[in-house]
Amino acid sequence: MTDQAKALVGVIMGSSSDWDVMQNAVNILKQFNVPFEAQVISAHRMPDEMFTYAETARARGLRAIIAGAGGAAHLPGMVAAKTIVPVLGVPVPSKYLRGEDSLLSIVQMPKGVPVATFAIGEAGAANAALTAVAILAAGDEALAAQLEAFRAQQTAAAQAMVLPINE
Numbered sequence: 001m002t003d004q005a006k007a008l009v010g011v012i013m014g015s016s017s018d019w020d021v022m023q024n025a026v027n028i029l030k031q032f033n034v035p036f037e038a039q040v041i042s043a044h045r046m047p048d049e050m051f052t053y054a055e056t057a058r059a060r061g062l063r064a065i066i067a068g069a070g071g072a073a074h075l076p077g078m079v080a081a082k083t084i085v086p087v088l089g090v091p092v093p094s095k096y097l098r099g100e101d102s103l104l105s106i107v108q109m110p111k112g113v114p115v116a117t118f119a120i121g122e123a124g125a126a127n128a129a130l131t132a133v134a135i136l137a138a139g140d141e142a143l144a145a146q147l148e149a150f151r152a153q154q155t156a157a158a159q160a161m162v163l164p165i166n167e
């Protein structure tokens with residue numbers, strides 16, 4: 001779903017090379033039928049587009065922005081600086097520092113401009129999307145029920161886990 005007019009969640013990333021990780025966020029949004037838009041926006045490489053994206057986000061109907069970036073990951077923080085829409089930051093693993101650079105770049109925001117920061121990589125991307133779902137579920141009972149069902153299913157799967165030693 002990439003219907004820009006109806007998107008409630010924006011998924012942005014600094015490069016198409018982030019897609020392997022960030023598709024985990026998109027997959028969750030699809031699973032919950034949350035309308036979203038996904039695109040490459042880079043604070044470093046396309047700063048003017050980044051400003052416009054952030055400045056228009058709320059008026060366009062976005063209720064959360066999931067922003068993934070690697071290395072000197074300024075994208076989530078700079079987007080957060082330009083909008084009051086909640087920004088959920090996903091540190092993408094980097095080639096040389098395994099994403100620890102991305103994590104620290106995203107998480108160490110100055111007081112007053114928050115970025116909700118998630119784990120490095122796939123789990124972080126999926127959890128950012130689940131948090132976006134939870135934000136929307138606060139005002140949407142059907143979505144809340146879907147989220148409860150997702151959790152119950154996950155619990156049942158964990159309860160059914162058997163170790164080889166016990167088989």
Ligand SMILES: Nc1c(C(=O)O)ncn1[C@@H]1O[C@H](COP(=O)(O)O)[C@@H](O)[C@H]1O
Pocket residue numbers: 013014015016017018041042043044045068069070071072073074075076092
């Ligand atoms: N951190 C940022 C920003 C930004 O924060 O604006 N723009 C691109 N990047 C990151 O650079 C890495 C390498 O990008 P390339 O693979 O395109 O060289 C990616 O992980 C991207 O998120």
